[in-house]
Amino acid sequence: MQAGILAAASIAVRIIGLLYRSPLTAIIGDEGNGYYGTAYNIYTIILLISSYSVPSAISKVMAEKLALEQYKNAQRVFYCALAYALMVGAAAGLFLFFGAGILVPELCVPVLRVFAPTIFVFGILGVLRGYFQARRTMVPTSVSQILEQIANAVVSIGAAWLLMRGAAEGTEGALRGAVGSALGTGSGVVIALIFMLYCFRAQRGEMRAQIRQDMGPAASYGRIMKETMLAITPFILSSFILNLTTSLNQTIFLREVIQSGTMTDIEATTIYGIFSNKAVVITNIPISIATAVAAAIIPGISTAYARMDMEETKAHASNASRITLMIAIPCAAGLMSLAMPVMFLLFPQRASAQTASQLLALLAVTVVFYSVSTVTNAVLQAIGKMHMPLVSAGIALVVQTALLVLLLKFTDLGIYSLVLVSVVYSVLIFLMNEFFLKRYLGTKPGVARVYGAPVLAAALMGAAAYGIYQAFSRLLLAAGMHSDYFRNAAAIVPAILAAIVLYFFLLIRFKAIGEEDFGMLPKGRVLVRLLKKLRWL
DSSP states (O other): OHHHHHHHHHHHHHHHHHHHHHHHHHHHHHHHHHHHHHHHHHHHHHHIIIIITHHHHHHHHHHHHHHTTOHHHHHHHHHHHHHHHHHHHHHHHHHHHHTHHHHSOGGGHHHHHHHHHHHHHHHHHHHHHHHHHHTTOOHHHHHHHHHHHHHHHHHHHHHHHHHHTTOOTTHHHHHHHHHHHHHHHHHHHHHHHHHHHHHHHHTHHHHHHHHHHOOSOOOOHHHHHHHHHHHHHHHHHHHHHHHHHHHHHHHHHHHHHHHTTSSOHHHHHHHHHHIIIIIHHHHHHHHHHHHHHHHHHHHHHHHHHHTTOHHHHHHHHHHHHHHHHHHHHHHHHHHHHTHHHHHHHHOOOHHHHHHHHHHHHHHTHHHHHHHHHHHHHHHHHHTTOTTHHHHHHHHHHHHHHHHHHHHHHHOSOTTHHHHHHHHHHHHHHHHHHHHHHHHHTOOOOOHIIIIIHHHHHHHHHHHHHHHHHHHHHHHHHHTTOOOHHHHHHHHHHHHHHHHHHHHHHHHHHTTSSOHHHHHTSTTHHHHHHHHHHTTOO
16 A cells, blocks of 8 residues: 555656646756756766665664654654764765766756755755655655645746846757756755655654653664664665666766767767657656555564564565566556657657667567566565675676677667666676575465566557557547647557556456456556456456
């Protein structure tokens, strides 16, 4: 239920992000997108090191304390995490601001410096989100994420438009637009923090009542800080290595193609912007569902594992992976079959639409492997095997980096090299995590039910979606709708709706999903009654 709430919020956040990205890209152009994407990738790495993984780490440690009714210690974990976020966030923000010149190309320095204060604010926000997640309520986090993205969208578009007024066309205007977009990111985080502080204040009464009921001794702050740091560090290192690939690949790609004379600085930055801010952004939408599932299952698995209930632990882990696959596989199939319509709907820049849609179709397969890996990382961390995701990510990083260098030096694949190494990287992490889960939990997923049925249903769904889209597109053209954009938008909606219905109908018929599974979803009982009336169940 909590995973469903957070997943729904994540989908809403991603949709808002895509909706505002389209007008923003129209304002700042592919060149401005490239400057923003280059700075944003470095900002993401620093954020990962400082505070991005704090919510998951704090929710794990606090959930264990709450499961044992150690309310005083749970509260001390919160205070220690807050102290960590304040100190590390301030240091990371200062480093980002004053070290921008050595972290990104000269043109991207102003954009990166605008991101610096956001690092500090995000650390505090992360601790508050982890606090509520540990208490098994995802509503404050979900609402704050939506508010953050709405503020981000409004300020990004408004600031980019205002800053570009009066600017010369070309690089100067694109750079100003990228700075405006970065201002939007920071504004969204501030709005989310204000909301979370309000929720925290409203919940203080319940928290104090629980602490008064706790008659046991409280551990020292030194011991709690040590325990908190031991939990936060593996989460941070795992997320850092998992996401280091983005900045590392960016650096290697830009250096190789520019130094070899294959592309100019502007050409290389622009094509990378198409890859990172169009194709990757779209594939991140379904992956965000897995991220929500991962965040929601950590407290439950940590609680079950703290009580040494291995059956419940296995059940949580297996259900999370199975549900994630049932969503990720059709998403990947849909992006493959409707790559051009989806890309043109969200980013209607004709000059880059063909390249962007090809990149999207090829990247779609990573949706499946990244989604499952995100969940299995969370499971391993929740059962105390926090170093295992580090091993998976480290090995995959070395292999994909060596492969990328070889591809750029000895082939003409160019930007498609990044697609290939992304696929290799996601597959390697997936395989190694599955091995570790089988070793430590003894999980043995049924291949036919967990993988076979969703793959077959998704393949049929993808073919149907493509056919429905083509049929509607031709009918609309014959009816006199000559605008490519509006005809595409009108044809893609029925294709997607029909695809969703067909996919779940096939899953039910293949007996890959049943009444119990629907019952676990938000408003699941209502859905079950509807399906029974339709005689699907």
